Amino acid sequence: MSSNLQRRDRINFRSLLTALCLTLTLVSFAGLDPAAAQEQRMRTLSVTGRGVEAIPTTQTQVALGVEVQGKTAAEVQQEAARRSSAVVELLRSRQVEKLETTGITLNPTYSYENNQQRLTGYIATNTVSFRLNTQSAGTLLDDAVNAGATRIQGVSFVAADSAIEQARKQALKKATQDAQAQADAVLSALNLKRGEILGIQVNGAIAPPPTPMYRQLAGARAAADATTPVVGGEQQVEASVTLQIGY
Numbered sequence: 001m002s003s004n005l006q007r008r009d010r011i012n013f014r015s016l017l018t019a020l021c022l023t024l025t026l027v028s029f030a031g032l033d034p035a036a037a038q039e040q041r042m043r044t045l046s047v048t049g050r051g052v053e054a055i056p057t058t059q060t061q062v063a064l065g066v067e068v069q070g071k072t073a074a075e076v077q078q079e080a081a082r083r084s085s086a087v088v089e090l091l092r093s094r095q096v097e098k099l100e101t102t103g104i105t106l107n108p109t110y111s112y113e114n115n116q117q118r119l120t121g122y123i124a125t126n127t128v129s130f131r132l133n134t135q136s137a138g139t140l141l142d143d144a145v146n147a148g149a150t151r152i153q154g155v156s157f158v159a160a161d162s163a164i165e166q167a168r169k170q171a172l173k174k175a176t177q178d179a180q181a182q183a184d185a186v187l188s189a190l191n192l193k194r195g196e197i198l199g200i201q202v203n204g205a206i207a208p209p210p211t212p213m214y215r216q217l218a219g220a221r222a223a224a225d226a227t228t229p230v231v232g233g234e235q236q237v238e239a240s241v242t243l244q245i246g247y
Contacts, residue, residue, distance in 0.1 A: 044198060045186060048242040049179030051171040054234045055164065057157035059097075060137040064144055065151035066126045073106060073122045080104050080124035083148030087128055090147045094140055096130040127153065159235045171239035172202065179243045187247055195246035203240040 066083045070076040081104060091099055104126045111120045128149070132140060134157065141152060159167070187194050 042195070042198075042246045045183055045245050045247055046242060047179045047182045047186070047245070048203070048240055049175040049177065049182060051174030051176075051178060051239045051241075053167040053171040053174065053237045055159045055167045055237065057159050057233055057235050058134055058163070059131050059158050059160055060134045061129070061131050061154075061156045061158050062137065062141065062152070063127055063129045063154040064141075064149040065153045066128070066148060067123065067150045068125075069109070069121060069123045071121045073108075076122040076124045077104060077106055080106075080126055083150075084126045084128065086148045087144055090144060091128065091130050091140075094132065094136070096132045096140075099130045100128070102127040131158070157233055157235070164235075164237060167237035168239065171237045172241060175239045175241040176243070179241050183243065183245050192247045197243055198246050199244035201242040201244075203242060 064087060066080055066087060068076050068080040068083065070079065084101065084104065088099070088101060104124050106122055106124045108119055109121050109123055110117050112118075137155070141155075145152070183194055
């Protein structure tokens with residue numbers, strides 16, 4: 001009789017364990033969000049589109065250098081400050097944009113004879129950068145050299161900030177349309193239909209700096225080259241958009 005009771009106890013325990021496992025399985029299915037389950041089962045396609053918008057360059061970015069050499073640090077620094085102030089005053093009177101100056105840097109100069117170093121003087125440098133309308137660049141560069149600038153360190157053509165901002169929006173729009181067209185082409189080839197857009201990633205819309213046109217002038221006598229009319233070109237704004245599309 002004791003043996004029969006033990007067998008019945010084992011059977012009841014197995015039945016209870018089976019029922020418990022079934023209950024836990026049903027609870028886990030019931031607790032799963034239907035929307036999440038559907039999203040997990042949905043097939044997705046990721047595509048990246050690219051957009052480029054070209055805009056005319058109507059402004060010129062200029063970097064001017066002021067360089068002075070002399071015997072003593074005091075006289076060199078004073079002369080560099082005087083020339084820099086004259087150049088900055090001229091630029092402000094012409095209402096240039098984004099006027100910046102790096103500040104005067106003073107360094108000693110040496111000569112080397114018979115393996116000996118000898119102090120010969122000092123050199124002071126300063127850089128002034130600004131932006132202006134391209135049509136006025138040639139005349140202003142000539143006047144800046146006459147005011148005290150000794151070097152035209154860099155000239156590059158750029159688009160206006162407002163034009164770049166509008167171009168960013170257009171480039172993003174083109175990138176989105178390109179991504180959609182790519183997705184439609186792939187799904188059409190597979191006889192599939194495009195579903196909802198499940199994710200959007202904007203990888204950026206940037207305007208790469210234009211290639212600079214550098215000029216080096218030894219002094220005011222070379223300023224005649226600055227009177228040559230400068231001609232701008234185009235600046236490109238690029239954007240990319242990645243779409244995750246269900247199908």
